[in-house]
Amino acid sequence: MVKKLCKAAYAGIIYVFLYLPILVLIVYSFNDSKYRGNWSGFTLRWYQELMRDRTIISALYNTFTIAILASLLATVIGTAAAIGIHHMKPRAKAVFMNITYLPVMNPDIVIGISLLALFVWLKFKLGYITLLLAHVTFNIPYVILAVLPKIYQLNPHLEEAALDLGATPLQAFFKVILPEIMAGVVTGFLLAFTLSLDDFMVSFFTTGSGVNTLSIKIYSMTKLGVSPKINALSTILFIGVLSLLIILQQRASNIKE
Amino acid sequence: MEEYIIELSRLTKKFMEKEALCGIDLKIKPKEFVTLLGPSGCGKTTTLRIIGGFEEPTAGDVIFEGKQINEVPPYQRQINTVFQKYALFPHLNVFDNIAFGLRLKKLDQGAIEEKVAYMLKLVNLEGFGKRKVQSLSGGQQQRVAIARALVNEPKVLLLDEPLGALDLKLRKEMQLELKNMQQRVGITFIYVTHDQEEALTMSDRVVVMSEGEIQQIGTPEDIYNEPVNRFVADFIGEGNILDGIMEEDFKVKIEGRSFTCIDKGFGSNEVVEVLVRPEDIQIVEANKGMLKGVVESVVFKGVHYEILVRDESEMTWMIHDIHMVKVGQAIGMEIGPDAIHIMKKVG
Amino acid sequence: MKKQWLSVPYGIWALVFSIAPILIIAVYSFCSRSAYGNIIYEFTAENYGKFLEPIYINVLWRSVLLATQSTLACFILGYPMAMIIAKSTIKKRNIMVMLFVLPLWTNFLLRTYAWMVLLRDQGVINQFLIYIGIIDEPLKLLYSHNAVLLGMVYNFLPFMVLPIYSVLSKLDNSLVEAAEDLGAPPWQVFLKVIFPLSLPGVISGAIMVFMPAVSTFVISDLLGGGQTVLLGNLIQNQFLVARNWQFGSAISMIMIIMILITMGITSKYQGEGGGRQLW
Structure with missing residues (x-):
C-alpha cells in the first residue's frame, strides 16, 4: 500500500514537472499586466495583439506550408526508396541504410550549417525554397524507417497474385502494395510532418532574411524580451495539439469498435 | 488446336550458381490434371513459378499453345495461380478479391457481379461476398483463392500446395472437391504437392521430381505399381527395397535365393533393385513359405497391421496384413511373381 | 523487375543534400582564411589546432559535462518512471505514455521559453518562494549552469523514458517469475534480471538524450543567457557572427567524429541486446 502510494506520488511529481511550465504559460497568457510578475486580472488582449501581428501570422503560414509540402515530398521519395532498398542486394542495402542513418544520427x-554551406556554395538564395529542401532532407530517412518494416512484413505472394490476375506492376503497386503498407506510409508522413513543424535548428541556418517559421519567430521574440504574446501563441498551439490528439484517439477507438 | 497446351523443353533455372532445375522436359495436354510431386527443394515450385511467369528460365523454353512465352510477364498470360497460403488481399473483402482480375479487365459492374456470384456458388461460398477475408476459416480462404483465379477463365490453373495449411479431414474433402471442380470447368490444372497421397488421389498424371530432375512421369497407377527407380518407389507408398541380381528374364536372385518375377529385358547378371510392397507379401505357416522369419513388432494401423519380420538372413521385411500375428512368432512369407517389381539401379 | 531503381531519386537527393554538405564542411575545416575572413582553398590544420586552445577545450569539456549530467539525471529520474508505467494496467499505461509524448508535440522553443518565465527574478518560482517566506531576495535561478541542465532534462526526459518503457513493457514476466522461483529477492530480481534485460532501452535512451544535449545551442542560449557557451553556441557563433566558417566546420567535424565514436561503442551493446529494432 505504501509502495503504491510512493509510486503514485513519484509519477505525480514527474508529471507536474512536465506540465507545470506549460500550465504557467497558459495562465499567464490571460494575465493583464505589463510587468509579468504578478497577476493583475484576466484579459484576452494578448490574443488580439497576436492576431494583429502580421509577422507571426506569416510565420505560422510558412511553418504549415513547409511542413505539408516537405512531408508529402519526403513521403513519396522515401516510400519509393524503401521499396527499392528492400529489393537490393545486401551490400547496396547496407550502403543505403548507412546513408539513411546519417541525418538521423547527425546533430x-x-x-543546418552543412546545408547552409552547400546552399551558399551553390549560390542558392536562402529563403523558402532552401528551407523546403532542408526539411525534405531530414524528413526522408524517417519515412524510410517507418515504411521499411511494413515492406518486410508484406507477403511477397500478394504482388505476384495481383500480377497473376492481370495487373501491371504499376496497378499491382497502387491496388495491392500501397494499401498494405499504408499504415507505415501514414506513420512516416505524420512523423515527417511533426518533425518539420517542430524544427528550429535546421530552419534557423537555412532560411534567409524575411522568411520565418514559427520556431525562428519565437526564438527572435525571446531575444527581444519575454512577451505575453508568446504565451498566447503557446496556449493556442497546445490546445490545438491536444484537441487533435483527442480527435485522433476518438477515431482510433471508434475504428476498433 | 495444339495437342499440348504447355510444353517445357530443357527447362533450366539457376539461382546464384545453384541449379534448381536441370533441363526439364514436360508436355501437358489440355484439360489434364497434372501433379508435380517431390520433396521440398526438388524444383517443383520453381517449375510452377516459371510457368506462371514469376521466374524466367535460365535456359530452355516454356511453350504455351505452341508459342514460346519465356519473357511474357505474368499479367499477360492466360494462366492463373492459387498461391501457397492463398495470398488473398487483406484490404479487400471476399467479393472484391474475386472481382480483382475482372475489374482490371474493365468489365462492367453487372457482368462482374454475375461472374463473381457464379464463382461463389461454384466454391460453395454463397452469401460470403461481404465478409472480410481474415474472418474466414482456412478452407474458406482456400475456396476464395480458387474462385479468384478461376473467375478469370484461365486456360491453365496453377496450384502451389494449396491444401498444405488445412487439417487432414478438410484436406481430403478438398481433394475430391478440387478434382470435381476441374472436371466441371474443364481446364488444365497443374498442381504442386509433396503429399504423395494427394497426388495419387487427384491426378491424371503424376510427375515425380527430385533434385531438379524429373524421375518419372505416369498415371498414379504406373507410378505406384511400376516405379522406375528406388527414389520413386521410396517416395510413393511404402515398400521393401532390396538389392538383387537379374539371372535371366523372369528370374531374379535376392539374398542368394531365386525368385520368379514378371519382368524382363534386363542384362543377364545385371545388378538391380527390387521392390516388394508390404501388402503383397502373404503370411503363411512357418515351414510353408518361401522365406522364414520371426515377427519383431506388430503395430495396429486401423485397416491393417504393420508387421516387421526378421528373416533368416537378418533382413527386415515390412508386411501389411489384416490378420494379427504375435511378436516372437515364427512365420513363413510367400511372395508371388507379380508382387516383385524390378527397377534399374541408379547411382 | 528492377525495383532497386526506385531508390535512385532518394540516392541522388541524399548525395546532394546529405553527403555533399558534409564533404563541403570537411573541406572547409582544412581551408585557410584570407585577411578579410574569406575561404582560401589552401590546406591547413590550423582550424583543428585552434580548437586545442584552452578556452575551446573548456567549451568542449563543459558541453560533454552538461550532456553527461543531463543524461544521468534523465536516467535517474526516468528509469523509475518507465517502470511505473510498464507495470500499470494497459488502459492507464496508454494514457501515461500519451502524457509523456504530448509535451514533445508542443514547440521545443516554447517549452524552453516556459522555463524562462518560471526561473526569472520576478518569475513564478521566486515569487512563490518569497510569498511563503523562505527567501526575501529573489534567487538568481536563470542564466546559470543549473538552469541549462534543468532545461535539458526537461526537454529530453521523454527520450529516456519512452525507449526504456518500450523494452520493459515487452519483458517476459515469466523471466521475473523464474528468478523469484529460483529464490531471488525483489532487489536481486531487479539487479540480475530486469535491469540487464532493459539495457538496450537504457542505451537508446542515453543516446537520444546525449546527442541533442551535446549539440544544442538553444537551451544554453535561452536559459544560460550567453554565460554558458557550449559547442553548439560556438558553431553557431563561428558561422553567423564571427564568420569563421573554417573554424566552425572544424568544430562540426569534431562533433561528428565524437558521435561516430559513441555510436560505435554503443552499437556493440545494442547489437547483442537486439536493440536495433528500427526496421
Missing part, C-alpha cells in the same frame, strides 16, 4: 546543428 541538427551540423545538418
